Amino acid sequence: MLCVxxxxxxxxxxxxxxxxxxxxxxxxxxxxxRGMVMAAATTTASHLTSFLSTPEFCGLSRSLxxxxxxxxxxxxxxxxxxxxxxxLKPPPYPLHALEPHMSKETLEYHWGKHHRAYVDNLNKQIExxxxxxxxxETIISTSYNKGxxxxxxxxxxxxxxHEFFWESMKPNGGGKPTGELLELINRDFxxxxxxxNEFKSAATTQFGSGWAWLVYKEHKLDIPNAxxxxxxxEDKKLVVVxxxxxxxxxxxxxxxxxxxxxxxxxxxxDFENRRRDYISVFLDNLVSWKxxxxxxxxxxxxxxxxxxxxxxxxxxxxLEMTEPEDSDMYFGSDxxxxxxxLDDE
Amino acid sequence: xxxxxxxxxxxxxxxxxxxxxxxxxxxxxLPDLSYDYGxxxxxxxxxxxxxxxxxxxxxxxxxxxxxIEQLDDAIAKGDASTAVKLQSAxxxxxxxxxxxxxxxxxxxxxxxxxxxPPHGSLGxxxxxxxxxxxxxxxxxxxxxxxxxxxxxxxxxxxxxxxRLVVETTANQDPLVTKGPNLxxxxxxxxxxxxxxxQYKNVRxxxxxxxxxxxxxxxxxxxYEKECP
Numbered sequence: 001m002l003c004v005x006x007x008x009x010x011x012x013x014x015x016x017x018x019x020x021x022x023x024x025x026x027x028x029x030x031x032x033x034r035g036m037v038m039a040a041a042t043t044t045a046s047h048l049t050s051f052l053s054t055p056e057f058c059g060l061s062r063s064l065x066x067x068x069x070x071x072x073x074x075x076x077x078x079x080x081x082x083x084x085x086x087x088l089k090p091p092p093y094p095l096h097a098l099e100p101h102m103s104k105e106t107l108e109y110h111w112g113k114h115h116r117a118y119v120d121n122l123n124k125q126i127e128x129x130x131x132x133x134x135x136x137e138t139i140i141s142t143s144y145n146k147g148x149x150x151x152x153x154x155x156x157x158x159x160x161x162h163e164f165f166w167e168s169m170k171p172n173g174g175g176k177p178t179g180e181l182l183e184l185i186n187r188d189f190x191x192x193x194x195x196x197n198e199f200k201s202a203a204t205t206q207f208g209s210g211w212a213w214l215v216y217k218e219h220k221l222d223i224p225n226a227x228x229x230x231x232x233x234e235d236k237k238l239v240v241v242x243x244x245x246x247x248x249x250x251x252x253x254x255x256x257x258x259x260x261x262x263x264x265x266x267x268x269x270d271f272e273n274r275r276r277d278y279i280s281v282f283l284d285n286l287v288s289w290k291x292x293x294x295x296x297x298x299x300x301x302x303x304x305x306x307x308x309x310x311x312x313x314x315x316x317x318x319l320e321m322t323e324p325e326d327s328d329m330y331f332g333s334d335x336x337x338x339x340x341x342l343d344d345e
Numbered sequence: 346x347x348x349x350x351x352x353x354x355x356x357x358x359x360x361x362x363x364x365x366x367x368x369x370x371x372x373x374x375l376p377d378l379s380y381d382y383g384x385x386x387x388x389x390x391x392x393x394x395x396x397x398x399x400x401x402x403x404x405x406x407x408x409x410x411x412x413i414e415q416l417d418d419a420i421a422k423g424d425a426s427t428a429v430k431l432q433s434a435x436x437x438x439x440x441x442x443x444x445x446x447x448x449x450x451x452x453x454x455x456x457x458x459x460x461x462p463p464h465g466s467l468g469x470x471x472x473x474x475x476x477x478x479x480x481x482x483x484x485x486x487x488x489x490x491x492x493x494x495x496x497x498x499x500x501x502x503x504x505x506x507x508r509l510v511v512e513t514t515a516n517q518d519p520l521v522t523k524g525p526n527l528x529x530x531x532x533x534x535x536x537x538x539x540x541x542x543q544y545k546n547v548r549x550x551x552x553x554x555x556x557x558x559x560x561x562x563x564x565x566x567x568y569e570k571e572c573p
Contacts, residue, residue: 265546
């Protein structure tokens with residue numbers, strides 16, 4: 001739902017490892033796809049769409065307008081009061097419940113120390129600042145700061161990433177996805193095995209610390225830094241991406257569906273250096289495909305709502321007979337068009 | 346039968362190394378440590394030292410050798426795309442080999458002088474640049490703890506400016522990526538694999554303790570070579 005009239009300031013998603021964070025425009029809206037419940041997603045979407053329908057929005061510069069958007073809620077606000085502190089949310093299962101695939105000891109350190117430290121340090125960083133009282137997603141997009149990250153980003157993004165990670169797993173997980181998720185997987189990866197191979201490859205080749213993701217993408221070209229100016233249904237697909245350190249696909253305006261933490265602290269106690277074994281065990285025994293499906297549903301609802309709103313905005317604009325700013329971009333792309341402009345005839 | 350025995354994977358490996366050397370490609374092997382795995386305890390556990398050396402460093406070497414063989418082939422064939430594609434693998438794994446080779450020399454058991462503060466010209470230079478060794482250690486520990494994700498913290502000498510600097514690098518980037526004139530004197534690995542089994546998430550404790558086994562003698566030798 002980014003304003004497509006400013007194509008110069010498009011975000012920069014990538015499937016390749018980022019050596020340095022790219023300079024990106026940050027999103028001016030909150031990505032509300034954490035909601036596991038479709039009702040939450042719909043409610044969230046309606047908050048967004050009311051904001052989006054303001055003519056002012058499309059005229060906004062790319063500078064962050066977050067003070068005005070403090071109360072633009074995310075799904076979080078439906079379930080959680082917006083407060084000064086970010087909370088340490090426990091995994092949706094006891095710490096021993098993922099054994100023998102992920103030990104209780106790992107959960108005790110990974111959730112109890114690492115995740116907790118991110119929460120505590122973030123709260124210390126944001127206390128008394130403008131970031132205080134914002135939702136976590138807003139803190140992330142604000143502190144990502146178009147790629148020139150501000151100090152709160154690492155902690156904020158890691159809090160989000162870890163919550164998302166715990167919820168991506170369940171006791172006796174694994175198996176295969178079903179329904180629409182499986183259909184899209186077959187369409188976009190050829191087969192379930194195709195997805196698994198690509199996910200394993202991304203997780204293995206994320207050098208150093210980072211994450212591997214399955215995401216739902218929309219209206220993006222398959223190259224970085226390009227929002228498709230003529231969005232089509234084909235843009236919408238499942239994609240595997242990887243990210244370094246704390247970076248997550250929210251900053252690229254993808255909709256995360258599944259995450260795997262490949263920081264060494266995530267697997268060292270159970271697997272030592274054997275990251276490949278950890279990845280296989282995760283995919284075979286821990287992934288909650290049901291959660292992934294719910295996230296996909298929520299993302300699609302959000303996307304549909306947004307498109308509806310954009311269509312309404314376009315209709316309003318057509319009525320006002322304003323010229324789209326980017327009409328020149330495609331002028332002359334058809335050979336027949338250029339013939340009239342050749343000098344040497 | 347004799348021929349069959351010759352063609353074992355090990356023999357074939359030897360043969361291909363032979364071919365590599367015949368065409369001038371230098372590959373690498375894991376350097377030995379000059380101390381036992383357990384000799385740095387209690388600062389760094391023997392379990393960590395063994396895994397770090399035999400698994401992590403060995404993997405960097407194996408993958409680096411693979412990458413440069415492929416690079417050699419690509420260059421010989423004029424395949425620029427492949428040559429470029431290999432650069433990140435070369436940087437990751439080559440950097441890993443370079444950095445860890447330095448790291449093992451940066452460490453010594455206390456019985457062999459580990460932890461003994463520097464004397465001579467390096468000690469004097471540290472006092473000049475950082476007021477004292479303790480202040481330098483505090484600075485390196487602060488910067489090492491602040492590295493997000495994986496990386497290294499270094500004490501280096503700028504061989505042109507003849508000046509000591511503290512630097513950090515991300516992932517396995519070697520120190521030269523921060524400046525072509527930087528010569529590493531001491532590097533401390535702050536990847537989680539360097540300390541997790543013993544110190545878990547408490548990287549500052551690892552950094553505090555590692556100085557008990559830092560080999561200042563080696564650092565002094567390198568410094569004196571650059572700044573005689």
